Each structure stands twice: as C-alpha cells, then as structure tokens.
Amino acid sequence: MLKLNGYLRILKRSNEGAPYLATVTAAATSNHTVLVASRDHVTGSYKAVLLDGAAPLDKLEGDVFELSELFDHLTSGDIVRLSPASGAIRVLYRRNSPSNTVLLTERCDHYCLMCSQPPKTPNDDWLLAEAFELIQLIPPSAQELIFSGGEPTLYGLRLVELIRHAKKWLPKTALHVLTNGRAFSDIKFAGSYAAVEHPDIMTGIPIYSDDPSHHDYIVQSRGAFNETVQGVLNLKKAGERVEIRIVIHKETLDRLVKTCEFIARNLVIVDHVALMGLEVTGFARYNLDNLWVDPFDYKDILSEAVTLLNNYRIPTSVYNHQLCTVNTDVFGNCKKSISDWKREYLPECVPCTRRDQCGGLFSSGSLYRHSRHIRPLF
Amino acid sequence: MTHELPSTDPSYIELRSRQFLVDESCTVAGELLAAQVRTRHQHLADFTALHIFVVTLRCEHSCHYCQVSRRSQNTLKYDMSHETALDAVDLAFRSPIPNIKIEFQGGEPLLNFPLLESIVLESEERNKVVGKNLAFVIATNLAMIDDRILDFCRSHSILLSTSLDGPRDLHNANRPRPGHNSYELAVDGIRRAREVLGQDRISALMTTTEKSLTRVRDIVDEYVTQGFDRIFLRPLAPYGFALKTKSYQSYNTSRWLEFYREGIDYIIDLNRKGTDFTEFYAQVILRKMLTSEDPRYVDLMSPSGIGLAAVVYNYDGYVYASDEGRMLAESGDFQFRLGRIPDNSYDEIFSSPRLLEPLVESFAYSAPMCNDCAFEPYCGADPVHHWGFHKDYVGRKPESDFCKRNMELCRLLITKMEEDPFAKRLFWKWANRE
Numbered sequence: 049m050l051k052l053n054g055y056l057r058i059l060k061r062s063n064e065g066a067p068y069l070a071t072v073t074a075a076a077t078s079n080h081t082v083l084v085a086s087r088d089h090v091t092g093s094y095k096a097v098l099l100d101g102a103a104p105l106d107k108l109e110g111d112v113f114e115l116s117e118l119f120d121h122l123t124s125g126d127i128v129r130l131s132p133a134s135g136a137i138r139v140l141y142r143r144n145s146p147s148n149t150v151l152l153t154e155r156c157d158h159y160c161l162m163c164s165q166p167p168k169t170p171n172d173d174w175l176l177a178e179a180f181e182l183i184q185l186i187p188p189s190a191q192e193l194i195f196s197g198g199e200p201t202l203y204g205l206r207l208v209e210l211i212r213h214a215k216k217w218l219p220k221t222a223l224h225v226l227t228n229g230r231a232f233s234d235i236k237f238a239g240s241y242a243a244v245e246h247p248d249i250m251t252g253i254p255i256y257s258d259d260p261s262h263h264d265y266i267v268q269s270r271g272a273f274n275e276t277v278q279g280v281l282n283l284k285k286a287g288e289r290v291e292i293r294i295v296i297h298k299e300t301l302d303r304l305v306k307t308c309e310f311i312a313r314n315l316v317i318v319d320h321v322a323l324m325g326l327e328v329t330g331f332a333r334y335n336l337d338n339l340w341v342d343p344f345d346y347k348d349i350l351s352e353a354v355t356l357l358n359n360y361r362i363p364t365s366v367y368n369h370q371l372c373t374v375n376t377d378v379f380g381n382c383k384k385s386i387s388d389w390k391r392e393y394l395p396e397c398v399p400c401t402r403r404d405q406c407g408g409l410f411s412s413g414s415l416y417r418h419s420r421h422i423r424p425l426f
Numbered sequence: 427m428t429h430e431l432p433s434t435d436p437s438y439i440e441l442r443s444r445q446f447l448v449d450e451s452c453t454v455a456g457e458l459l460a461a462q463v464r465t466r467h468q469h470l471a472d473f474t475a476l477h478i479f480v481v482t483l484r485c486e487h488s489c490h491y492c493q494v495s496r497r498s499q500n501t502l503k504y505d506m507s508h509e510t511a512l513d514a515v516d517l518a519f520r521s522p523i524p525n526i527k528i529e530f531q532g533g534e535p536l537l538n539f540p541l542l543e544s545i546v547l548e549s550e551e552r553n554k555v556v557g558k559n560l561a562f563v564i565a566t567n568l569a570m571i572d573d574r575i576l577d578f579c580r581s582h583s584i585l586l587s588t589s590l591d592g593p594r595d596l597h598n599a600n601r602p603r604p605g606h607n608s609y610e611l612a613v614d615g616i617r618r619a620r621e622v623l624g625q626d627r628i629s630a631l632m633t634t635t636e637k638s639l640t641r642v643r644d645i646v647d648e649y650v651t652q653g654f655d656r657i658f659l660r661p662l663a664p665y666g667f668a669l670k671t672k673s674y675q676s677y678n679t680s681r682w683l684e685f686y687r688e689g690i691d692y693i694i695d696l697n698r699k700g701t702d703f704t705e706f707y708a709q710v711i712l713r714k715m716l717t718s719e720d721p722r723y724v725d726l727m728s729p730s731g732i733g734l735a736a737v738v739y740n741y742d743g744y745v746y747a748s749d750e751g752r753m754l755a756e757s758g759d760f761q762f763r764l765g766r767i768p769d770n771s772y773d774e775i776f777s778s779p780r781l782l783e784p785l786v787e788s789f790a791y792s793a794p795m796c797n798d799c800a801f802e803p804y805c806g807a808d809p810v811h812h813w814g815f816h817k818d819y820v821g822r823k824p825e826s827d828f829c830k831r832n833m834e835l836c837r838l839l840i841t842k843m844e845e846d847p848f849a850k851r852l853f854w855k856w857a858n859r860e
Contacts, residue, residue, distance in 0.1 A: 260451035359854035
C-alpha cells in the first residue's frame with residue numbers, strides 16, 4: 049500500500065500560514081536530486097523542496113521538508129497538499145494512476161452499514177474549494193477523476209459548478225461522480241446537472257436491495273430507496289449515463305439476484321452495473337462479523353446475478369474479487385478495480401498464472417480479512 | 427381470512443418489490459410501472475413497420491398447406507402491375523415510422539423479379555429524400571435463385587427468408603414441385619446465399635403439418651445441420667386452402683402442443699450441451715414475460731398488430747390488414763380488406779372501419795375473459811383468427827384454440843423456469859436476444 053498522507057519533517061519554513069497545493073517536479077539542485085514542489089508553472093519559482101538527501105538549506109528556496117521513504121513513490125506531475133505549519137502532506141493526484149479520487153466532503157445523509165469512508169459532521173466546504181483549485185493544476189491528459197464523498201450532492205448547485213469547471217479545464221478527462229442519487233429526485237436539480245453537458249460523465253449510484261425497506265435499512269435512512277430510484281429515473285430522462293453500484297455482503301447477498309432482476313426489469317436503461325466486493329475499512333471493519341461472507345461461499349450466487357445481467361445485455365463489472373474466489377463464467381466481467389496504491393497480492397499469488405488479469409486484494413483485506421480460498425490458478 | 431398481511435411477511439416483501447403492492451416506502455412504484463407501459467407501447471406511435479408486397483401469386487411449388495399460390499402461367503392475371511407497385515410504395519412511405527421493412531411475398535416473388543427490382547430501386551430513390559432506415563426481405567423458396575439475383579440482393583442489402591420444413595423426406599413431401607427436389611434446391615440456395623450475402627443474411631421458416639408432428643427432433647436437427655441458430659415451431663395457420671382442405675382439423679391444438687413440448691425440451695437440451703439455438707415462439711412470449719419490450723410479433727400484440735405493425739399490398743391492388751387477412755380473403759371472406767390502391771387514399775385505408783373496429787376490440791386487457799387471464803400481459807389479440815373461426819373479432823374464448831395454445835405455452839415456459847435453473851438462464855438470454 050502506498051502512503052498518500054502523513055507528515056514530513058520540516059527542515060526549513062519560509063511560507064506562513066495555510067496549506068497549499070503544489071505540483072511535484074523533479075529537479076537537480078547542486079549535486080543532489082530532489083523533488084521540488086512548484087506552485088507557479090510560469091515563473092518556475094519553487095514553493096517547497098522535498099529533500100531526499102543532505103543539501104545546504106540556505107541555497108534552497110521555499111519550505112524544505114525531508115522526504116521520508118514512505119513518500120519516495122512521488123513522481124513528477126503528482127499534486128500534493130503541503131502544510132508548512134505542521135509538515136502534513138497529502139497526495140491529491142497521482143499522474144501515473146489512471147483514475148484519481150477527489151474527496152469533496154466527508155458529510156453524508158446516509159450512514160451505510162459498510163461505509164468505507166464514515167461520514168463526519170463538521171463543515172468541510174474547504175474540500176470543495178480545494179477541488180476547484182486542484183482541477184486547474186491537473187494536466188488535461190488525466191484519464192479519469194472520481195468525485196467522491198461523503199455525499200457530493202450535498203453541495204447542490206455548487207457541485208454542478210465544479211463539474212462545469214472540470215469540463216472547462218479538463219475537457220478530455222472522464223468524470224465519475226459517486227453519489228447516493230437522492231438529490232436527483234428533484235427533477236430540476238437533475239436538469240441543472242445534465243445541462244453542463246459534460247462530454248464524458250458517469251454517475252454511480254448504489255441500490256442495495258429490491259426491497260425498499262431493506263435498502264433503507266442498509267443505508268440507515270428512511271425513504272432513501274424512493275428518492276434514489278426516482279433520482280436514477282430522472283437522470284436517465286435527462287440523458288445522463290448512470291451506473292448502479294451494489295456492494296456484496298451478508299445484508300445484500302440474500303436478495304442479490306432479485307436486486308439484479310429488479311434492475312433488469314425496471315432500470316434496464318442504466319449504462320453499467322458494478323457488483324463490488326466489500327472493502328474492509330471504515331464501518332465495514334467495525335461491522336465485519338455482521339457483514340463478512342467469504343466470496344468463495346457466494347460464488348454461485350454471484351454467477352447467477354452476473355449471468356442475469358449479461359443476458360439482459362446490461363454492461364456489468366465485478367469489482368474487488370480475486371479470480372480464485374469466483375466461477376470462471378464471471379471472469380469476463382471481473383475488472384482490476386482496486387486502485388494501484390491499495391492493491392496487494394498474497395504469498396499464495398506468487399506462482400499464479402492469472403495474476404496479471406486479477407485485481408488482487410485491498411491492502412485492508414490482506415490485513416484484516418480476506419477469502420480463505422486464495423490460491424494460485426494454473 | 428382477515429385480508430391482512432403484515433409488512434414483514436415474505437410474501438408482502440416479494441409483492442412490494444415487484445410493484446404488486448405499494449406502500450409509503452416505494453411510492454416510486456407508479457413511475458416504474460408507467461415506464462414499463464410506456465416502453466411496451468412505444469411502437470404504437472411509430473405505426474406500420476412491415477409492408478408486405480405480394481408481387482405475384484404464381485409459384486412452381488404446389489404445397490398442400492399453401493393458402494394462396496397458383497400454378498398458372500398467366501402473368502397478367504396473378505402478377506402485381508408496375509402502377510400498383512408504385513402506388514404501394516407511396517403508401518409505405520407515408521408511414522411515420524423511422525424504420526420500414528419491405529417484404530416481398532408470393533406465390534414465389536422471384537417469378538416477378540423485374541417488378542421486385544423496380545420496387546427496390548424506386549424505394550431507395552424516394553428514401554434519399556425521406557432518410558428512413560429501409561430494409562428489404564424476400565420470402566422465397568430459393569428454387570429460382572441465381573447469381574444475378576444474389577448480386578442484386580448483395581448490392582441492396584436484401585435479406586432472404588426461405589422455407590425449410592425439416593429433413594429431405596419431410597420437406598419434399600410437404601413441398602411438392604416438378605422434379606421433387608424442393609429440399610435440394612433450398613439447401614443449395616441457402617449455401618449459395620450465405621456465400622454471396624453472408625452467414626446471417628438468410629433465415630428459414632418451417633410450416634408444421636400432420637407429417638411433422640412426430641418429427642420435431644429431426645426438424646430441429648435439420649436446422650442445426652443447415653447452420654441456423656433458431657427455429658420457429660409454428661402452429662399451422664387455419665386459413666385459406668388449409669381450412670378448406672380440412673388439413674387444419676386433421677390434428678388439434680393438443681397434438682400440436684405435444685409436438686411443441688417435445689421440441690422445446692429437445693432445444694433446451696441442445697443448449698445444455700453447448701449448441702446455441704433459440705425457439706422463436708418461446709422467445710416472443712419470454713420477451714413479454716421478462717422484459718418491458720414488445721417483440722412486435724403481429725399475431726401476439728395488444729392492441730392487435732394488424733395494420734399497426736404490418737400491412738399487405740396484394741398483387742391486385744387490394745390492401746389487407748394482415749397476411750392472414752389476405753388468406754381469409756382467398757377463401758372468400760373479405761372482412762380485412764381495407765381498400766384498394768389507387769382508388770382509396772392512405773387516410774381512407776388506414777382509418778377504414780375494417781381496421782379500426784377490430785383494433786378497438788383487440789385491447790386484450792379489456793376483452794371478455796382476457797381481462798381475467800393471468801397470462802394476458804404475455805399474450806395478445808388475434809382478431810383475424812377469431813373472425814375466421816367465430817365471425818367475431820374477440821371470439822369465444824373457451825372454444826378458442828388461440829387461447830388454448832397460448833395459455834398452455836405460458837404455463838409450459840413458466841414451469842420450465844421454475845423447475846430447471848438452466849432453462850431459466852437460457853430464457854433470460856432468449857428474451858433479450860435480437
């Protein structure tokens with residue numbers, strides 16, 4: 049697992065006050081290779097230097113931090129947030145990753161049993177402001193950005209503005225907005241969202257059960273099912289691309305096939321369905337014994353759900369499942385979905401001939417709980 | 427009986443998730459159902475998709491079951507005239523639908539190939555202005571096919587639909603022609619057509635006769651051998667000569683259902699063993715059962731597909747509401763003759779009481795007995811069939827073999843899905859395939 053946030057030792061502090069964003073560039077100073085963070089591409093002046101060896105500090109401009117081994121994965125083009133006061137660093141954009149997630153808020157109107165990013169209540173509007181700034185720093189060659197939360201639509205029209213901003217600065221970058229979709233039950237809001245006419249945007253919305261009260265239970269919010277389904281209908285009416293996301297765990301497994309049948313019968317117009325293995329982090333870790341089912345034990349149910357969706361010609365992907373834990377009939381739907389920075393393999397995986405096609409494990413899975421049936425395929 | 431069901435009851439939950447039951451947790455159900463109804467009836471606004479041109483009644487075959495063909499050499503009497511053809515093209519292009527399909531039928535349409543050619547060229551010429559998705563199909567026995575015709579089909583993207591009744595002995599017994607070589611000509615024609623046009627540019631249709639009833643496996647095997655990936659196990663249409671010669675009564679619906687049951691079991695097993703093969707009748711009903719799409723199969727629509735989905739321009743200029751309507755006319759009943767070109771205008775033909783009256787009575791969900799039938803959403807109305815038997819558009823349902831056949835088929839398909847998990851998965855696939 050790559051470390052994306054932490055603290056660096058402060059060697060020299062030149063800037064006062066608030067944290068700032070900066071793009072990492074590699075440069076040679078004196079006889080040492082260092083990483084320098086430049087805020088201003090035009091003047092080329094350095095806001096900070098991340099030093100990986102000894103160097104005379106007085107010759108370096110900006111803040112100087114000691115680059116610990118944990119962050120030596122940083123490469124030219126990455127974007128970081130640096131705090132001169134505390135030495136805090138957070139990697140916000142990794143150039144070599146095909147897909148980068150932008151956390152817009154930690155607030156949420158759902159409280160899902162298995163949330164990997166448990167909601168917090170304080171106002172964190174600054175994350176949205178930072179996203180506006182970040183988008184201007186990200187190179188237009190970036191493949192995909194994921195707008196995530198918390199619940200991004202809590203910003204209402206400000207989220208729409210952010211998407212418009214992304215369309216203006218990164219017209220070729222695909223956007224994936226992860227939301228519970230309830231805000232789109234307001235047809236006017238769905239209309240404003242669609243009016244941006246972003247050339248490549250997908251809205252990912254979870255529906256955890258075909259039984260409304262069970263969906264409401266899983267997301268811990270009464271009335272959620274109604275608004276979410278209405279939201280999906282409204283987005284499709286507005287011509288938007290919609291993905292349905294289902295996390296598979298003990299509470300969703302019993303009705304998984306029926307939930308997929310509900311989608312096939314009522315929402316066949318959706319553009320993609322993602323069936324996702326549980327990420328053992330956040331609430332999922334606390335509720336693990338109530339939620340965990342070994343994927344190997346539900347592989348036949350997964351096969352039936354996937355076959356149904358395939359037969360209904362709904363583009364379907366299976367995320368976060370190791371190939372050795374599923375039946376071969378879903379291999380074609382399995383995607384390498386786990387972000388590279390948190391993807392791991394086990395010692396059992398070393399001789400596996402399918403490793404290149406396998407998405408591996410979440411680092412949290414390798415740490416806390418994973419299938420008992422991880423084995424090499426030959 | 428308290429007529430109460432607690433909201434935690436498993437049946438309550440199943441009924442609610444399928445919108446049979448609505449409470450405050452799923453107020454969106456109404457919208458979901460509305461979307462299904464909207465999708466199912468979307469095609470009504472498009473109007474007539476299939477335009478059947480009977481370019482000649484002449485045919486060198488003399489099949490016992492054929493309702494219409496003539497072995498006459500008299501080209502004037504049984505061929506469509508050039509003027510009639512142009513008038514019919516006019517009418518076809520009046521349809522608001524963006525996708526129109528012109529199907530050439532007969533007799534054997536290739537016996538009037540020059541007219542067929544000019545209809546294709548004329549339609550393409552007009553389509554340069556209109557810009558519809560225009561498709562052509564020739565329903566032919568392939569006996570007359572030659573390189574020139576195939577070249578023409580290729581350059582105009584024309585599909586072929588042929589007759590294949592089963593293995594050689596059955597096919598040739600069903601479809602007599604001079605030389606007793608109908609099968610040989612059909613099989614050779616299929617091969618040549620595929621070489622020139624492509625594997626998927628030719629389809630085949632079988633007619634069930636009394637001789638077929640014990641041969642369903644042989645028939646399916648023949649289709650597999652000839653490289654087809656589907657078959658339509660058709661009931662025999664009770665019109666025209668078939669009705670007159672009593673060959674229709676020669677076996678009843680129960681016997682046909684037995685034939686069908688054996689066939690569907692055999693086809694499911696073929697798939698189980700790895701051969702991808704579909705039965706069309708089941709596919710039509712399954713699409714209604716398992717999706718919100720209407721398969722637009724003219725004989726199983728509600729409201730009926732007559733005139734709305736298909737229309738027939740007969741060789742003599744008379745316009746019929748359906749192919750069965752034209753066949754009924756061959757036995758002297760002109761109930762579904764909507765008018766004649768050029769004497770009648772588009773408006774007169776498509777608002778003729780002979781079309782509107784049966785249509786009004788063909789909304790199955792409001793027809794007596796259909797409205798109580800559990801299978802109504804999977805079925806349709808066939809006013810031509812019921813008129814043929816009962817001289818009534820709705821017909822007497824307890825005596826209707828249409829009802830008996832379709833209800834049994836629904837039962838059969840549902841039972842299969844409940845009993846056989848493989849069949850269930852297969853049926854999902856059929857319901858959604860082209």
